[in-house]
Every structure is written in structure tokens, then in C-alpha cells.
Amino acid sequence: MEHITLLIGIVIVTALVFDFTNGFHDTANAMATTISTGALKPKVAVAMSAALNLVGAFLSVEVAKTISGGIIDETAGIRPEVIFAGLIGAIVWNLLTWLAGLPSSSSHALFGGLIGATIVSVGFDAVNADKVVMKVLIPAVAAPLVAGVAATLATRLTYRLAKGRDEKETAKGYRAGQIASAALVSLAHGTNDAQKTMGVITLALVAGGVVAPHSDPPMWVIVSAGLAIAAGTYLGGWRIIQTLGKGLTDIKPAQGFAAQTGAATVILASSHIGFALSTTQVCSGSIMGAGLGRKGGVVRWSTAGRMVMAWCLTLPAAGLVAGGAAFLADQGDWGVATVAVLGLAVSGGIWLVSRRKPVTHDDLDEVGERQPAEPAGVVTAALQAVAPPPAGTLPAPVSPVAVVTPEAGRAPAAAAS
Amino acid sequence: MQIDWAALGQVFGVSLVVTVGLVGVFTLGIVGTSRRSAEGAGGDVAAAAPTAAARTGAYACFALCAAAVGYGIYLIVA
Incomplete structure (x- = not known):
């Protein structure tokens, strides 16, 4: 690791930051319903999830050699700048959706960022459109459906079978079962997503000529990626946990168990059979399904609608931010520095905005639903914040969609200061 | 464009x-180890404890889940 240039160093740090946001973005997938049914206390739940993420990072030796799964042609001159720009796009989008409390796929953000940066820097030819449809679009539609149907039927069945039993007594069993399936989801998440970051770092190292092509990630990469994702998970994305655990539907222990088991099954089945589905979308779908499966259960479609909108926006939004970042980074060292400063400023701004209405683990004991910020406004604000006006690659923000909320308006202000 | 419907269908079916x-x-296991609630047992005041057979069956169910x-x-x- 002696020949690591400054740029490679920046890419590695950025990749670890992405890994961190990935962790606290996706805690909700495994733990939201576990917390809302009272199976585990919030702090205990995130601690367990973090530990399993860390274990998961070490478990599998099957490293994703191609981080993007062939979506972009990684041999077509992907330089560290491109990876850096892609990561910035993914981080910004992850933070924005977190601010809005919306679960969106971190993997899709990463794909979107890499695609956007590649298009700007290398050209459309380096992006494999077929693969985008195959690996991102179809799974995005299929995942919630598969998980939702499975969870709905499972919920129906379990309520029918346990009819006439004391709800208090059965709840204990359901909670225990839920912990087991949540643990599986956490473990699978650790193996999949920590590996992605390791892949990114390794790719950067290969691009910089530090390690030989096709080599396994060095030990320090595995350790740091595992620690970053675990730290993010432990911090807990309480906003998203609140949305998934309480915002979508009211979850009872039996439903939580059915949803979590469905999610774990779908994730494992899909990754094993080779039709990878996004963890976030699987979990959201199974929670909605469990909500529909109980008699008298309701799904709050307005929240679900916002969530689906965020899913649709993830790829293009992360791509646009990354495209702008790639355009800047291509200008040379000062460009890279500008992107780094802007990225830090936007992240800091988002964090400051989040402080105004903090959501902590204590809030998860309250019942009321917090209204997430309007995603469209947030997106527009982000584009304005990240894209300098002359960057010709970005279309001007479409104003009719943009209802810039006061909170969202703060982000560019903070970035400009 | 080649969409792998077979794999998708398989994921759907298996899941x-x-x-x-x-x-x-798992629910059968819970049912086997839990007491029948008073209303469910047709107005019996004392809730019926699960029989030994029910208990054994329930443990088998849990073992299956653990597997x-x-x-x-x-x-x-x-």
C-alpha cells in the first residue's frame, strides 16, 4: 500500500463513506419491524445488526470482481475519477433519501452513480443498457411483488392457524422467530453490501496499479469495509426505520414474523438462483404484504407512493449528481478537489437540516407519524447544490415538480457558504 | 434483450x-405450545394446557425451522 496516490486515497475514503451511508440506510431492512413489534429494543436491534454485518463481511470469499455486475464496461477506461464521481452521486442520494426517511436501494444508488459518471466521462457505449434493464429495472418491479405476495399469503395463513389462541402468548413465539429471520437478513446484507465496497476499493486499487488485476481485496480493505458498514448500521437510520416500521402499516408480531421470514427467504432464494433482487425493495414489499394480509390491516398508500417515487428516481438522480461530479472531476486536480468540497458541503448541509428535526431511537416509542420531506423538492435542491450552472450535462431542474420545502432549500445554501 | 423469465419464476415460486x-x-409450533384461550375452548374457564403429543409435534416444528x-x-x- 506504499504507492497509493492522493486520488486513490480519496476514492478509498469516499468508498468507505458510501459504505457507512449504506449501513445506516439499510439497518431498517432487517430491523424496522423487529423494533416496531417490540421483539428487540432499538439499541439492541441495531447492535445485533451491526455485529452480523461485520461477521457477514468476513464470511464470504466470493468477491464481486465486477462491482457493477457488468452494467458498465469496466475495461473501457474507468479511471479513479469516474469511480469517485459515481460514489459521490450515490452518497448524496443516499443522504437525501435518508433525510426524507425513504428506504431506497443503496445498490441502485451506486449503480446509478457509476452509470452517470461513466456516461459523462467515457460515453454511452460503456454502459450496457440490456444489463441495466436486467439487473436493475426488472428486479425493482419484481422484488416488491414477489416479497409482497409471499408475505401476504404467509400472514393470512398464520392468522388462520393461530385463530383462537391467546394473542399475548403467541406474540412471544413470533417475536423469537422474527429475531432469527432478521438476523439472517442482516447477515446476508453484510456479505452482499460490504463486498460491494470492497469491490469498489479493489477496482480503484487496480486502476491505480497498486494491486494486480483480478486479485482478491487485501485484508485491510476487508476489515475497513466491514467496520464502516457496521458503524453505519450501529448509528441506526432511525428515520427510515420509522417509515418502514410504522409509516407503511401497523405491524403486529405475527405480521412482523411473516414479513421478515418472507424477506429473508426472497433474498436468499434470489441470490442463490441468480436473479438478484434489491434487499430494500424486498423488505419494503414484504412489509406492505404483511400489512395487507391481516384482516383490518391498512397500508398507507401515500407513504408507499412516496417510497416508490424514490425508487424510480434513485437511478437517474444518483446518475445526474454523479454525471455532474464526473464533468467537474475530469477538469483536473482542481475539479476533483471541488467535487470533494461540494460533496462534503452537501453532506454537511443535509446533516444540519436533519438536526432541525432529529429522529432518534427514542422517537420509535412514539406513535405519531412524521411527515417526510417532499422528495421532488429535495432532489431539485440537490441538483442545484451539486451542479454548477454551466455544467451542460445536467438539464435545468424542472420547476413544476419542485416544491422546495424550507428544509430542502437549506442544502444549497449550506453548500454555497 | 434476453430476460431470464425462468429464473425469475423460480425465485417467485421458491420464495x-x-x-x-x-x-x-412455525405457527403450528406456536399453536402446539400455547394454551387455547378461554373463548376458543368454548367457554371453558380454565384454559387447556397443550398435551404432550402437541408439545412434541411443536418442538419438531421448531426444529424444522431451526434447520x-x-x-x-x-x-x-x-
Whole structure:
């Protein structure tokens, strides 16, 4: 690791930051319903999830050699700048959706960022459109459906079978079962997503000529990626946990168990059979399904609608931010520095905005639903914040969609200061 | 464009069967170990404790679920 240039160093740090946001973005997938049914206390739940993420990072030796799964042609001159720009796009989008409390796929953000940066820097030819449809679009539609149907039927069945039993007594069993399936989801998440970051770092190292092509990630990469994702998970994305655990539907222990088991099954089945589905979308779908499966259960479609909108926006939004970042980074060292400063400023701004209405683990004991910020406004604000006006690659923000909320308006202000 | 419908269908089928199956088996385990609530037993004041046979069956159900979890971990590691 002696020949690591400054740029490679920046890419590695950025990749670890992405890994961190990935962790606290996706805690909700495994733990939201576990917390809302009272199976585990919030702090205990995130601690367990973090530990399993860390274990998961070490478990599998099957490293994703191609981080993007062939979506972009990684041999077509992907330089560290491109990876850096892609990561910035993914981080910004992850933070924005977190601010809005919306679960969106971190993997899709990463794909979107890499695609956007590649298009700007290398050209459309380096992006494999077929693969985008195959690996991102179809799974995005299929995942919630598969998980939702499975969870709905499972919920129906379990309520029918346990009819006439004391709800208090059965709840204990359901909670225990839920912990087991949540643990599986956490473990699978650790193996999949920590590996992605390791892949990114390794790719950067290969691009910089530090390690030989096709080599396994060095030990320090595995350790740091595992620690970053675990730290993010432990911090807990309480906003998203609140949305998934309480915002979508009211979850009872039996439903939580059915949803979590469905999610774990779908994730494992899909990754094993080779039709990878996004963890976030699987979990959201199974929670909605469990909500529909109980008699008298309701799904709050307005929240679900916002969530689906965020899913649709993830790829293009992360791509646009990354495209702008790639355009800047291509200008040379000062460009890279500008992107780094802007990225830090936007992240800091988002964090400051989040402080105004903090959501902590204590809030998860309250019942009321917090209204997430309007995603469209947030997106527009982000584009304005990240894209300098002359960057010709970005279309001007479409104003009719943009209802810039006061909170969202703060982000560019903070970035400009 | 080649969409791998077969794999997607397989994921759908396997997920559905395994989820419903596991949840069903686990619920049977819970039913086997829990008492029948007073109303459910037709107005009996004392809730009926599960019989030994029900208990054994329930433990078998839980064991099956534990095996499934073990298989899940195996899939993650492998």
C-alpha cells in the first residue's frame, strides 16, 4: 500500500463513506419491524445488526470482481475519477433519501452513480443498457411483488392457524422467530453490501496499479469495509426505520414474523438462483404484504407512493449528481478537489437540516407519524447544490415538480457558504 | 434483450412456497405450545394446557425451522 496516490486515497475514503451511508440506510431492512413489534429494543436491534454485518463481511470469499455486475464496461477506461464521481452521486442520494426517511436501494444508488459518471466521462457505449434493464429495472418491479405476495399469503395463513389462541402468548413465539429471520437478513446484507465496497476499493486499487488485476481485496480493505458498514448500521437510520416500521402499516408480531421470514427467504432464494433482487425493495414489499394480509390491516398508500417515487428516481438522480461530479472531476486536480468540497458541503448541509428535526431511537416509542420531506423538492435542491450552472450535462431542474420545502432549500445554501 | 423469465419464476415460486411453508410450520409450533384461550375452548374457564403429543409435534416444528435457518446460513457462507 506504499504507492497509493492522493486520488486513490480519496476514492478509498469516499468508498468507505458510501459504505457507512449504506449501513445506516439499510439497518431498517432487517430491523424496522423487529423494533416496531417490540421483539428487540432499538439499541439492541441495531447492535445485533451491526455485529452480523461485520461477521457477514468476513464470511464470504466470493468477491464481486465486477462491482457493477457488468452494467458498465469496466475495461473501457474507468479511471479513479469516474469511480469517485459515481460514489459521490450515490452518497448524496443516499443522504437525501435518508433525510426524507425513504428506504431506497443503496445498490441502485451506486449503480446509478457509476452509470452517470461513466456516461459523462467515457460515453454511452460503456454502459450496457440490456444489463441495466436486467439487473436493475426488472428486479425493482419484481422484488416488491414477489416479497409482497409471499408475505401476504404467509400472514393470512398464520392468522388462520393461530385463530383462537391467546394473542399475548403467541406474540412471544413470533417475536423469537422474527429475531432469527432478521438476523439472517442482516447477515446476508453484510456479505452482499460490504463486498460491494470492497469491490469498489479493489477496482480503484487496480486502476491505480497498486494491486494486480483480478486479485482478491487485501485484508485491510476487508476489515475497513466491514467496520464502516457496521458503524453505519450501529448509528441506526432511525428515520427510515420509522417509515418502514410504522409509516407503511401497523405491524403486529405475527405480521412482523411473516414479513421478515418472507424477506429473508426472497433474498436468499434470489441470490442463490441468480436473479438478484434489491434487499430494500424486498423488505419494503414484504412489509406492505404483511400489512395487507391481516384482516383490518391498512397500508398507507401515500407513504408507499412516496417510497416508490424514490425508487424510480434513485437511478437517474444518483446518475445526474454523479454525471455532474464526473464533468467537474475530469477538469483536473482542481475539479476533483471541488467535487470533494461540494460533496462534503452537501453532506454537511443535509446533516444540519436533519438536526432541525432529529429522529432518534427514542422517537420509535412514539406513535405519531412524521411527515417526510417532499422528495421532488429535495432532489431539485440537490441538483442545484451539486451542479454548477454551466455544467451542460445536467438539464435545468424542472420547476413544476419542485416544491422546495424550507428544509430542502437549506442544502444549497449550506453548500454555497 | 434476453430476460431470464425462468429464473425469475423460480425465485417467485421458491420464495412463495418456502415462506408460506416456514411461517406455517412455525405457527403450528406456536399453536402446539400455547394454551387455547378461554373463548376458543368454548367457554371453558380454565384454559387447556397443550398435551404432550402437541408439545412434541411443536418442538419438531421448531426444529424444522431451526434447520431452515441453518440452511440459510449455509447458503450465505457458501
